[in-house]
Amino acid sequence: MCNGPIYHGKSFGAKQSISGEAVFSTALVGYPESMTDPSYRGQILVFTQPLIGNYGVPGRDRDEAGLLKYFESPHIQAAGIVVADAALQYSHWTAVESLGDWCAREGVPAISGVDTRDIVTFLREQGSSLARITIGEEYDADEDEAFIDPEQINLVAKVSTKAPFHVSSTGDLHVAIIDCGVKENILRSLVGRGASVTCFPWDYPIHKVAHHFDGVFISNGPGDPTHCSQTVYHLRKLIDSYTGPIMGICLGHQLLALATGARTVKLKYGNRAHNIPALDLTTGRCHITSQNHGYAVDATTLPAGWKPYFINLNDQSNEGMIHETRPIMSTQFHPEAKGGPLDSSFLFDAYMEQVAKFREEGVDGIKREGRPNPLLVDLLSKERVGVEPKPVKSEPASKVKGAFAVGQGYSQTASMNAQPASMTSSIRSADRPPPATRHRNHHRHTSRLSYHITNVHQLTSANNRYSAAYAMARPLIVVTKFVGVCSLGLLTGLSFGTSFASIKALLTLPSAPAAHRSFTTLTSRLSLLTTPLTLLTALSLLSSYALSPRRAKHPYLLFTASLPVLAAAYDRLVLAPKAVRMQRLLAENGERGVNGEELRDGIVQWEEASWGSVGLYGVGFGMGVVGIWGDCA
Secondary structure: OOOOOOEEEEEOOOOOOEEEEEEEEOOOOOHHHHHOOHHHOOEEEEEOOOEEOOOOEEOOOEOOOOOEOOOOOOOOOOOEEEOOEEOOOOOOOOEEEOHHHHHHHHOOOEEEOOOHHHHHHHHHHHOOEEEEEEEOOOOOOOOOEEEOOHHHOOOHHHHOOOOOEEEOOOOOEEEEEEOOOOOHHHHHHHHOOOEEEEEEOOOOOHHHOHHHOOEEEEOOOOOOHHHOHHHHHHHHHHHHHOOOOEEEEOHHHHHHHHHHOOEEEEEEEEEEEEEEEEEEOOOOOEEEEEEEEEEEEEHHHOOOOEEEEEEEOOOOOEEEEEEOOOOEEEEOOEOOOOOOOOOOOHHHHHHHHHHHHHHHHOEOOEOOOOOOOOOHHHHHHHOOOOOOOOOOOOOOOEEEOOOOOOOOOOOOOOOOOOOOOOOOEEEEEEOOOOHHHHHHHHHHHHHHHHHHOOOOOOHHHHHHHHHHHHHHHHHHHHHHHHHHHHHHHHHHHHHHHHHHHHHHHHOOOOOHHHHHHHHHHHHHHHHHHHHHHHHHHHHHHHHHHHHOOHHHOOHHHHHHHHHHHHHHHHHHHHHHHHHHHHHHHHHHHOHHHOOHHHHHHHHHHHHHHHHHHHHHHHHHHHHHHHHHHHHHO
């Protein structure tokens, strides 16, 4: 079919239109966990369970480790929600609000009153499809609309931590996690087994710090794994240099497979449920697993030394891999199961046993003693080392005529970008390019990119020198930035006050001679004050730039330092001649010969011209404040 079906329903979430990839989950419970799972980022989530929201939404309680008890991330990650029936009344001892209130507060559109069985049938038969939720009184099926494919951008970069963070436990084992969108229950599963974990950004060169840790873990995450080419590159280096245990889950499994040289494929409609059987090929036992993924590893492309670990009994897709001689394994399903069954939680036990064994036996028979350097986490959180990520360019939204549409819910709260109030919602979906073709193109791009990233090991000593130099110069850099921005603020206030208040006050003086004397005094004193402040500002900011290490030299410091200099030049070229002309009038005519109208015109012209320097000072001060705020953030 050229156009997918359109479904009309009731809105009960945020009143805004969105687009994304329509996917469905057959899970009976756990909608708060599913909606906050980072793996659903950019997707419109269709629940097959008829009634959703009957036990409400729990509070943001945290456990003893500081992890969220009832959510997998702090906010809803799904782009939109579609259900057959949304419960208006909820009942549960942990609930603090309704599903509709939660969606509205988080800015997520949600609709109910639609045939979700028909939607699932469409997705199962036609495959994954782009979709759009449109809020409005009327919906024009022939109207052209933009459909944004979330898989054309790097979703992992949007959900991963921006800087390393630490979650402590009472145990002595230390695990490094590559955060591609890690779920809270993965952290809880490791911390609960005695591991203190340090989470690193998705593109962090983990192979450079892995020797500090007893194990490495690659988390789940959203989107196409081939977008994470830098993670794949770092994992390839890690496998070559690190002998400790490595484990991956979901996207982490796919990234680990790509690092070995295997390929991934796009599934027709993905596996998202809490009851999917996975066969353990090493024992012959079947486990009921929780899954949420749209890609899978092609087991036939695994290189020598690797073998499949689990297989999906529904569609025969790969569900895990394991190294034949080294402590490296990964699973496509979620053994932490939040929500879902705990059949496969033993994998965390097996991994932690390998971590403890590696710590006890060490490298080449030498036991690993002590903890990682206590300054490690603090240092890493301040400094990003290694290959910087290339900017990701999102593809422009494609416009299509119609496709499939859905609607739902009750509208309770409006968001900032809400359209006019409406009780009608719809979702339209459009077929995307063939998955296999698009995925092959991504893989070729990944291979080319990996070959161009070289000489990473040469950065290690340079990074150490850079960190030491920055630590020594940091206090002086902070002081010089602060002095420069403060003096620039004084310049801004002084020039603004003179132009806005003082000059206007001259026009109210009772006589022209008095106004002329005051104007001459004001401009001369203003020049005496602005000149040293301009020099102080420029020298302070330039000193801060010069003291900064090479990779921390921010161009905004040069630009900010140049603005007061430009303002001073503007004053000398534009304002100073006007003041000199006024003084010449006084010298030629004497105080009693000053023409009042001519004086008024001169003062007004000087006031209008002075706003140029006020603007330059103001822009510089604003940039300085934003720059300091960015450094602190």
